[in-house]
Amino acid sequence: MSKVTGVDNNSKLQFKFCWVIALRAEAAPLIDAFNMKIVENKSLFPIYANEETGHALVISGMGSIKSAAAATFLKNHLKINDYSAWINLGIAGFFKDPIGDMYQANKVVSKESGTAFFPGLRLSKLVPAAILFTVSKPENGYKENALYDMEAAGFCEMAPSFSCNELTYVFKIVSDTPNSSSSLITKHLVRELIEKQLSKISDILSEIEILVEEEKKRLSIPNEVLEFEKRFKFTETNKYKFREIYRKWRVTFPSRNLDLAEFLNSKPKEIILKLEKEILANAKNWNAL
Amino acid sequence: MIETIFFEQQIAEHPTTQRIRSALPRASWVPIDRYQELFNKRHQNFKLQKKNPALILAKKHDNFVLPVPSGFGMDSHKSFYFSHMYNCLYDCKYCFLQGMYSSANFVLFVNYEDFFTSISEKIDKYNGKTLTFFSGYDCDSLAFDKLSGFADEALNFFSDFPNTELELRTKSIAIGSLLQRRALSNCIVAFSLSPAEIAKSLDSKAPSISRRISAIKQLAGAGWKIGLRFDPLIYTSDWQKLYSSLFSEIMEGLDPSMVHSISYGPLRFPKKMYKKAANLYPDHKLFAFPMEEANGVISYGTTIETQMHDFLKSELNNYTSENKIFQCIT
Incomplete structure (x- = not known):
């Protein structure tokens, strides 16, 4: 072949x-x-x-x-x-x-x-x-x-x-x-x-x-997500949660990059929590349009 | 423009089928046995199918009229809904239909007469009680009317039952069949509305808010009772200002006595439907908000819902009496 x-x-x-x-x-x-x-x-x-x-x-x-x-x-x-x-x-x-x-x-x-x-x-x-x-x-x-x-x-x-x-x-x-x-x-x-x-x-x-x-x-799964999943050991449940929260984070902050260096000492759960917090903080001034 | 029509062979000679055949002579007409052969099958892609949906003409055999889900409609009336059609011409991102079926093809049940027989039976059964029948639960009541001719037949039927209400719920401006006849006192033409900026972003393929408001005023001017439906309420940074100016734009020049009722309801999705819709539109801001989940329902959460409820109630009280305003929570 x-x-x-x-x-x-x-x-x-x-x-x-x-x-x-x-x-x-x-x-x-x-x-x-x-x-x-x-x-x-x-x-x-x-x-x-x-x-x-x-x-x-x-x-x-x-x-x-x-x-x-x-x-x-x-x-x-x-x-x-x-x-x-x-x-x-x-x-x-x-x-x-x-x-x-x-x-x-x-x-x-x-x-x-x-x-x-x-x-x-x-x-x-x-x-x-x-x-x-x-x-x-x-x-x-x-x-x-x-x-x-x-x-x-x-x-x-x-x-x-x-x-x-x-x-x-x-x-x-x-x-x-x-x-x-x-x-x-x-x-x-x-x-x-x-x-x-x-x-x-x-x-x-x-x-x-x-x-x-x-x-x-x-x-398609964004490269940023693949990099994180390669670097950190996500359980299947956390992998699902991470992908879902990343999707929302990406839509909320379209011009930002998810910087691997910021999370080097973090656990998967902490990464998910941080993204959740950032989205929540932005919710008060939410622009749905 | 509909290019392909699949029709159940058993209704090939039905007058509604024949009328649609004369209206769409250049479409491909493909015979099928049952609509379930191609509707809502596995591995269908709602979003891609929505780009060029086919029309499926079928016969409905049972469950013509069903009780409305609790929280839908006015509590004082016994209420039912019926769906002569599945799916909608429009593509509203918050609509439960996109999470309901894997197909975006339109199914039109042409045996309207069987719906009317079933409605008659309910009227007989609840003799003396005020009943309301809602059309437009699994579809838009008027959007397809030029082709389906449903509204005209329904109005002919309901004209014999003046104590029974019919609500036609719509975003459509296809009001020709209504304007051509005398207004029916027991019919409510209920328009779903959002602030123009929100509708522009979320109500894909639907008429603009200004055109819907214009249709409302034409109908009210012709004596039709109007329902105003602000459901779902969409949260955005300046939502109070947006909803406030929407109400003022609607009510300007509209005789308040023509408003039958005003309802509003929070944005809510069953968890499974939310997942399906978010999967279809992963980049849409509607599905990026940090929603809350309680009892299998995804929503903005009680804080935002209460804020919106309080504001709407107080704001709408400026335009009409409190007994015409109600909240829908389904």
């Missing part, structure tokens, strides 16, 4: 977008576009990544269970943060022409279990929406006004638990319709269909990135 360039593999990497892709032909245009390199090639699920562009990608193979398993593997292998977006993109059958159009799945139904999922926020200015059925065998009947794939339901079962449902997205590009049989699909065609949508995919990623950044800001 090779390492991601310039990064300590034990640390949490800063991936904003995690792709779960069924076929190598579907993955190749994304790997090229975001300059990803192989980082795991000995397991069932090859992983590609580039921390600089913020992309990580796992190739799952076909099927719902594999999609769920590959997503989990990627999450654990690269220790993906809980503010990253998870995207399943691939080809799908559709009840109408033309092939090549891209859709966001706003409802994903497992044909096998009947379970429905509703991934993501709607990005209607960029991409139309459609219902997607995940089937266990290739669908050639196109009986309903919907998309058909073989992975999304498994992906949707797992991915929201890694970040949240609003950072979980399913996009499908039409590869076959009643007038264009799935038997005509080749690796070359798949690659071409995805490549033609790269510009739109890039626009979509810009929108999703705004959400990722917002969640990153909300969930």
